[in-house]
Amino acid sequence: MKKHKVSYKLKVFNMNQKSVLKAKREIPYEIRLASQLVLDDLCFTWNKARLEEEINQSIDDNNKEAFNALSKTYNSYIWES
Template identity: 50%
Template structure:
């Protein structure tokens, strides 16, 4: 039996080109999310500490009690 000969010809595709999206690795996503969470946590804590210090300087007891109650979420040792 005679073998068939296959010949392939390549033609340039004239349609719209597709660009594949590159998947970001899970470890990179997780570490970047953790860094952002830590930055937000520290910024919020510093803002709250500044507000507490301001209320102490103004001798505003009600504001100090309210802010110190919110501050308890930041210190859970």
């Protein structure tokens, strides 16, 4: 595993004629990547479930136009290589 990169941000505060240093540590790349992947998966799952509900509703209503439009959108969620 690579060594973590740390950067610090220095700030000067004008309090009692003293300089105060404030260090800020970046979030590690692995944590940012993992959180982005979790959010992407949540959005994907929610959108897929919403489309399934709309497709089922269009089947119940015998609405072929809506079913065809929604099924074309849904194909991108079930496509596998």
